[in-house]
Amino acid sequence: MAEKKTASTKKATDEKKTAPTEKVVAEKKATPTKEKLAKHILEGRVYIQATFNNTIITITDRSGNAIAWGSAGTAGFKGARKGTPFAAQLAATATARKAIAQGMKQVAVLVKGPGSGRETAIRSLQSAGLEITSIKDVTPIPHNGCRPPKQRRV
Numbered sequence: 001m002a003e004k005k006t007a008s009t010k011k012a013t014d015e016k017k018t019a020p021t022e023k024v025v026a027e028k029k030a031t032p033t034k035e036k037l038a039k040h041i042l043e044g045r046v047y048i049q050a051t052f053n054n055t056i057i058t059i060t061d062r063s064g065n066a067i068a069w070g071s072a073g074t075a076g077f078k079g080a081r082k083g084t085p086f087a088a089q090l091a092a093t094a095t096a097r098k099a100i101a102q103g104m105k106q107v108a109v110l111v112k113g114p115g116s117g118r119e120t121a122i123r124s125l126q127s128a129g130l131e132i133t134s135i136k137d138v139t140p141i142p143h144n145g146c147r148p149p150k151q152r153r154v
Contacts, residue, residue, distance in 0.1 A: 040102070041103055042105050042106060043062055044060055044062060044099065044104050044106075044107050044108075045059070045062070045108050045109075046107045046109045046130075047112070048112065048118065048121050049112045049113050050113040050118045050121065051114075052083055054073060055088035055091055055115055055117035055118075056071040057092050058095075059096070059107065068095050068102070069095060072087035072088060072117070083117070084117070085119075087117065088115070088116070088118075088124075089123070091117075092122075092128070093124045096124070096129065104130065106131045106132075107130050107132060108132075108135075109132055109135045110138050111135065112137075112138050
């Protein structure tokens with residue numbers, strides 16, 4: 001009986017050795033990527049949302065489709081430095097360059113929020129080469145809505 005067991009185990013190991021091992025390699029199909037084409041949009045709007053902690057700039061065309069955006073965080077600032085006017089200046093300059101690369105020339109600026117980066121963002125948009133046609137403050141003002149946060153005691 002011992003001979004039968006060894007014979008059956010030899011057959012099993014022979015079968016394993018003779019069976020070809022196939023490695024299935026999944027080939028990645030190259031998906032065609034769309035290159036960003038210059039749209040040559042001449043007029044648009046710049047939305048500046050200036051909070052106490054950050055400044056977010058979005059540049060859109062007349063119908064509201066976003067063309068370029070940036071914030072103090074994307075400009076490389078972290079933490080409390082995002083709320084500074086210098087961070088807003090760099091973010092607005094970088095965003096304006098993206099829009100100018102797509103052909104933007106004239107913009108209407110809409111500013112929202114009480115942040116410290118409001119004026120510097122507008123100045124840096126102008127110095128980057130965008131012609132500002134109008135500036136409008138669209139900060140929402142409550143008509144006795146939610147209770148504001150308590151005053152800080154420093």
